[in-house]
Amino acid sequence: MPVYSIGVDIGSTCAKLAVVEDGRTLVHQMVMPTGWSSAETAQAIYDQLERQGYCPDSSPCVATGYGRLNVPYAQKTVTEITCHAKGAAFLFGTEACAIIDIGGQDTKVIAMADGVVQDFLMNDKCSAGTGRFLEIMANTLCVDPGTLCELARRGSGVSISSMCTVFAESEVISLIGSGTAKEDIAYGIVESIVNKVASQYGKLSVPGDRCYLTGGLCESPYILESLSRTLGLTVTSHPLARYAGAIGAALTAHGLARSERRTSV
Numbered sequence: 517m518p519v520y521s522i523g524v525d526i527g528s529t530c531a532k533l534a535v536v537e538d539g540r541t542l543v544h545q546m547v548m549p550t551g552w553s554s555a556e557t558a559q560a561i562y563d564q565l566e567r568q569g570y571c572p573d574s575s576p577c578v579a580t581g582y583g584r585l586n587v588p589y590a591q592k593t594v595t596e597i598t599c600h601a602k603g604a605a606f607l608f609g610t611e612a613c614a615i616i617d618i619g620g621q622d623t624k625v626i627a628m629a630d631g632v633v634q635d636f637l638m639n640d641k642c643s644a645g646t647g648r649f650l651e652i653m654a655n656t657l658c659v660d661p662g663t664l665c666e667l668a669r670r671g672s673g674v675s676i677s678s679m680c681t682v683f684a685e686s687e688v689i690s691l692i693g694s695g696t697a698k699e700d701i702a703y704g705i706v707e708s709i710v711n712k713v714a715s716q717y718g719k720l721s722v723p724g725d726r727c728y729l730t731g732g733l734c735e736s737p738y739i740l741e742s743l744s745r746t747l748g749l750t751v752t753s754h755p756l757a758r759y760a761g762a763i764g765a766a767l768t769a770h771g772l773a774r775s776e777r778r779t780s781v
Contacts, residue, residue, distance in 0.1 A: 521576045523765030524561055524590060525599065526550055526583030529620030529647060530732060531557045534603075534762035535570050539770035542606075544568055545759045554583025562589060576769040580761050582621065594768050597626060597636050602764030604728060605631035607754045613726035616713060616743070616751070617760070618733045620647045625716045629723045637716050646709075647732050649681050653705045656688050657698055664702045665738040671703030684708065710742045717747060729753045730760040 518537045525532040527550060535544040546564060550557050558579075565572050572589040579587035580599040587593070596617075604615045610631035617624040623646055626636040639646070647661070654664040674696060678684040684705075691701050717727075727749055733739045734753040743751040756763070 519575075519770070520570050521766045521770035522565065522570060522572055522578075523599070523603075523762040523767070523769060524558065524577065524579045524584075524587050525581040525596075525759075525761035525765055526554050526557055526579065526587065527620050527761075528582045528622075529651075530758075531561060531581070531583070532759050532762040533561050533564065534759050534766045535565075535568075535575075536763065536766040536770060539767060542756065542759075542763060542766075544570065545756065545762065547758065550583065554586035557583065558587040558589075561587075576772055578765040578769040578772065580765045591769070592772060594765060596761055597624065597633060597638075599761045599764030599768060600624065600730060601626055601628055601631070601633045602767045603760030603762070604628065604730060604764070606763050606767060607756060607760060608726075608728050611726060612723035613728060614717065614720070614722040615760075616717065616727065616729050616731075618647055618709075618713065618729070618731040618739075620732070622646060623713055623716060625713070625720050627720050627722045634723065635720055637720050639712070639716060649684070650705065650709060650733070652681060652685060653688055656685055657692075657701060657705075659698075659702075661733075662736065665706060665736045667699045667702035668706040668742075669703075669738045671697065671699035671701070674700040674704030674707075676704040676708040706738065706742055710739070710746050713743065714746045725749050727751045728757070730757040732758055734758055 523534040533546040579590035584593040612629040615626040623639045627634040654661045734757040
């Protein structure tokens with residue numbers, strides 16, 4: 517009989533769910549906006565799990581992310597770094613690499629070897645270089661984040677010098693007022709994010725030259741291209757990379773259940 521383990525990753529912007537069968541196969545995943553209440557989001561995930569036939573009351577569950585303490589049906593809470601590392605190893609393999617996770621409110625760069633975290637840096641004091649920064653700038657340009665990234669591909673020549681989101685927004689408004697092309701402003705915005713991430717990456721001792729992108733922005737081809745160009749190496753991703761934290765939490769839950777079964781024997 518298969519054993520299902522559940523991972524819940526409640527981030528500041530989006531919540532992700534992953535269900536893994538027997539610690540090997542991802543059988544269900546889902547993403548939804550976190551909204552204003554992590555507790556309400558956790559309940560919505562619980563309801564979704566029951567509808568899909570994965571009862572959280574009878575399956576091991578681990579929670580991670582910004583809102584992890586608001587998941588009452590989780591047997592354990594684990595940090596994002598640990599869960600992202602496990603999820604990344606599941607998706608990309610265990611060879612030495614760097615994982616860049618651009619989240620809603622923070623950016624993490626994780627150095628890994630043999631599937632184990634060697635070191636990491638997290639920018640959680642400023643929204644510059646995060647998904648939230650991109651969202652605010654996209655709103656200022658009256659486009660969605662995906663459209664902004666595609667506009668950026670056709671732009672050039674603009675630099676956003678302010679690292680503070682508030683001042684950067686004022687800078688963008690000034691560029692709009694001066695008649696600068698939307699594509700060029702978008703280019704400057706993406707370059708600002710990428711340069712911030714590259715600065716973090718440069719402070720970490722990364723084994724090897726493999727680099728993978730997770731988080732919501734991993735689905736943007738232009739972000740991958742821009743990161744690759746700035747870092748001077750090929751940054752790749754995976755169709756399920758935004759679920760890395762949730763997958764890692766589910767794998768942790770599977771390990772927790774195995775440990776409990778061994779203890780009870």
